[in-house]
Amino acid sequence: MLQATPLTEGWILRHEGGELPAVVPGCVHTDLLAAGAIPDPFLGRNETDLAWVGRRDWTYETELPPVDGHEQTDLVFDGLDTVAEILLDGQLLGRTRNMHRSYRFDVTGMAGRLAVRFVSAYAEAEAVRGKLGERPAAYAEPYQYLRKMACSFGWDWGPTLVTAGIWRPVRIERWSTARIARVRPLVTVGEQGLGVVELAVEVERARVEAPLRVEASVGGVRASASLDGTEGVVRLEVPDVGLWWPRGYGEQPLYDVELTLLHEDRPLDVWRRRVGFRTVELDRAADAHGTGFTLVVNGERLFARGVNWIPDDVFPSRITRERYRERLGQAAAAGVDLVRIWGGGIYESEDFYDACDELGLLVWQDFPFACAAYPEEQPLRGEVEAEARENVVRLMPHPSLVLWNGNNENLWGFRDWGWEARLAGDSWGEGYYLGVLPRVVAELDPTRPYTAGSPWSGSWEHHPNDPAHGTHHSWEVWNREDYAEYRREVPRFVAEFGWQAPPAYATLARALPGEVLAADSPGVLHHQKADDGNGKLRRGLERHFAFPEGDFDRWHYLMQVNQARAVAAGIEHWRSHWPVCAGTVVWQLNDCWPVTSWAAIDGDGREKPLYHELRRLYADRLLTLRGRVLAVVNQTAEEWAGAVRLRRMSVAGTVIGEADVEFRAGRRAVAEVSVPRELDPVGPKEFLVADADGLRAVHFPVADREIPYPQPEFDVSVAPGAVTVTAHTLVRDLLLQADRLDPAARADRGLVTLLPGERVTIGVSGWKTPDPDAARSALYCMEPSR
Incomplete structure (x- = not known):
């Protein structure tokens, strides 16, 4: 019988300055950290001082003991990051150049000193670039020239920490x-x-x-x-x-x-x-609205409630089975039913897909290509096909996996980002996305659909990012436009969209020790990787609120509110147009370090207000007001019928008019209810409230900066595990920032709007010494404009 023995003991990491103990699986950065040889790159601006790590060569060594009793002995690496040569007592066993593959070497009858020598990823990438020529990309780092996790070279939410190491398990297998x-x-x-x-x-x-x-x-x-x-x-x-x-x-x-x-x-x-037994189809039929993109599972057409997933740590070897289950459990608890594994990361470990199988989370798997023109010549072409063949077969057992996607934004980039002229006929990846990858999937995994890219309209007959055809990425909003512009169009499937906000207060405080926090303090700016990120945050906020100059706490709160409002504007609009729009995939669920980003869960695992807003937006039932139309969204298998209570109110808390209007939304359908004209709010002092079956929608006809909010008045009481707020005035977007009470504290809800006389009880875990004054100091809401 085959016998497998993990090879985890006795490793050392050799470098120019000497040697230190190594942990396998792991990477150079984690070994240097464990030895105290480098500071934590996540803290302050340490990242910048550690760029040298990715520029050096490194060697892992251990003793390979003699083994016998079987006809063959293999040395098996599940993952090597990335360019390495493997030697046993000085004899070369082989060379590797792909992080996304496993490797097997025959070591029958051999023993001695095992060495895995890693060449700097920069050196390899620059050598390939020198051989094959320049290719354009969204970022200056040379990630497109080797098969490695692209985002280790940095991204607009991630640090530049270029890794090397034995990042997945290694073992000896003996067999006859x-x-x-x-x-x-x-x-x-x-x-x-x-x-x-x-x-x-x-x-x-x-x-x-x-x-x-x-x-x-x-x-x-x-x-x-x-x-x-x-x-x-x-x-x-x-x-x-x-x-x-x-x-x-x-x-x-x-x-x-x-x-x-x-x-x-x-x-x-x-x-x-x-x-698991299930069928999956992708309906891309043409219709009166363009070209559809609807997932169909077991014959049931789905509106996909999705999130984009990036590697949960810039050092993926640190991600445990428990951490995967925690993060994916958070996604499921927020109503998510689809997770897109983004193409600048990795094929995740079995633990990820196992959790999705058990939680019922559909997986959309990108092949690892993102935001760049990728050469199609050797040595890359053979590596691409080999990794695709291995990973398609590896992941096939998982019923959660429902879609293969060729790349992230590269077809779009070729058309819109000036690549075509710069390439002047050079290869750029089209042969992978429209040739190699669909051929591999069709041959090995014909039970699942394949799409060439995201975004992709289905053919070059339409613009790659045409909202009427296939998948669409909505980035004019955030980069240049206000989130109100989401309501201008109804894409067939929105595979990326989002809005930034800083991480939780306790996350920033931990990541920036000793720094006086400010929107433009050195550490806060360093932990903002987007191009003009804080400028876009400011311009996006000023469209709705007066900017809180010099008030970090207010800035932090309003940025959280604006992020939740932005994503809500998109999802409410697009869900209300089902079945024309068949899904939204928010950018993004998670972070790989403490950073201002689009994530709903920050780099320390804390849930932003956006996370809790997703629980409302992705619930099976949703109410949303579009002016004088109330959309009743029903994603359950049963008809939803009842009456909605509509109230036209003043910001002072008086009811100007009200009515009960009946509605009936069919199974997995959307119904529209007309708001009586006399209930239409007029001017900045009025708003509309719709309530049905414990759900609420609120519509203010003007921007917050124009609303004469009353000075909020409310009572606060605490009990073990709970904070209760009773409103005496309109209290809009009340938020308890539980991590300000204790870094370990968590609240069970985010933003909530209370009318006069209403109350809410917020569950709080991890707070050891409940105190009403402390609770009040951690509560934020809308206030009169200053």
């Missing part, structure tokens, strides 16, 4: 006769609930003539097949399977699949995975 090299599971659902698992098996042989067979089981069904040569297929049919559904649509039953390789009834190797 034969081993399982690859299993490609095709999981389909036939008529009358028949689940089919077809396992295409490839083996590596140590003995060519040995007769081999495989036995497989799933859901109580067993089957076997003989292998001719190195390949074979075993088919299992499972009657009456339970269908795997996205969260909110049904359950997520998972089935254990086991395949055993045998020689004369002696087990040689075992492959185990979990699968």
Whole structure:
């Protein structure tokens, strides 16, 4: 039987100045940190002082002990970052140049000193650039010249910390006769609930003539097949399977699949995975509105409630199974049902996809290409196909994976960012996105759809980012326009959009020790990576609020409010236009370090007000006011009928007019209710409130800076685990910043608007000494303009 032994002990990291202990899996930065050789790059402006790390070569070493008792011994690396040569007692085993692949080396009968020598990623990228020529990109760093996590070279939300190391597990595998090299599971659902698992098996042989067979089981069904040569297929049919559904649509039953390789009834190797039975289609049919982009799971058409995912740490080896489950659990708790793994990161670990399988989170997987023209010549072309083949097969068992996407913004960049003229006919990646990748997916994983890019209109007949065709990225808003402009159009599927805000106060305070926080203080500016980021924040705020000069706390609060308002403007509008618009994917769920960004959850894992707003926006039922139209959004499987209470109110708290209007929204449908003309608010002193079944929508006809808000008056009481606020006036966008009470404290809700006489109880965890005065000092809301 194949025996696998993790190779985790005794590693050292050698460098120009000497050596230090190393942890594998890990990377150079984490080993230097553990040894106290560098400061934390996340704190202050330390990042800048550590640029040298990515410019040096590094060597990992350990002893490979002698092993025997089997016909073959392999040294297996699940991930090497990135350009390395592997030597055993000075003998070269091989070279690597791809972070996104695994590697296997025959070390039968060998032992001694194992060395993994990493060349600077900069040196390799610059050598490839010198050979193949310049290619344009959104950023100056040379990330497009090697197969490595692009965002380790920095991004408009991430630090430039160029990593190297053995970033995924390494082990010794000993085996005899034969081993399982690859299993490609095709999981389909036939008529009358028949689940089919077809396992295409490839083996590596140590003995060519040995007769081999495989036995497989799933859901109580067993089957076997003989292998001719190195390949074979075993088919299992499972009657009456339970269908795997996205969260909110049904359950997520998972089935254990086991395949055993045998020689004369002696087990040689075992492959185990979990699968789920479901169908997935992508409806891209043309219609009166353009070209659609609608996910269909088990025959059910979905409005996708999505978030974009970036690597959760700039050092991915630090991300544990528990951390994946915490972050993805936060996404599910916010009503998210789709997570897009963005193309400037990595193919995530099995732990990520396992969590999505269990939580019912659909996964849209980008191939790792982002915001650059990528050369198609060697040595890159062969690496691209090899990594695609490996990862497509690796991820196939996961029912959560529903879409392969060729790249992020590169087709758009070619057309709109001046690349075409600069390239002058040089290769730039089109051959990957429209050739290599769809061919690999069609050959290996025909059960899932593929799209060439995001954004992508489906063909060059339309502009790549045409909102009427396919996927759309909405970045004129934020970069140049106000978020009110979201309401100008109804894209078919909004795959990226968002608005920035700083991280939580406690996150900033930890990341900038000793700094007096200000919107333009040195550390705050360093932890803002977007081009003119603070300028865009200011201009975006001034369209709605008076800018709070010199008041950091007020600036911090208003930026959080503006972020939540911006994302709400988009999602409410687009959800209300289902089924023309079939999904929104917010940029972004998470951060990889403490930074001002578009994230809903900051780099310390704290939830911004945007996160809590997503819980409202992505709930199965939503009310949204569009002037004199109330949209009633019902994403449940049952009809939603009732009456909505409409109130025209003054900011002083008086009811000017009211009415109860009946509505009926069908299953997974949107209904529109006309607001009686006499309830239409007029001028800055009036607003409209709609309430139904515990849900509320509020519409103010003018910007906040024009509203004569009353001085907010409210009472505050505390109890263990709770803060209760009772309003005596209109209190708009009340926010308890729990981390100001204690860095460990969390609140269970974000922004809330109270009418006079209303109260809200906010759950607070992690606050050890409840105090009403402290609670009041951590509460923020809209105030009269200053």
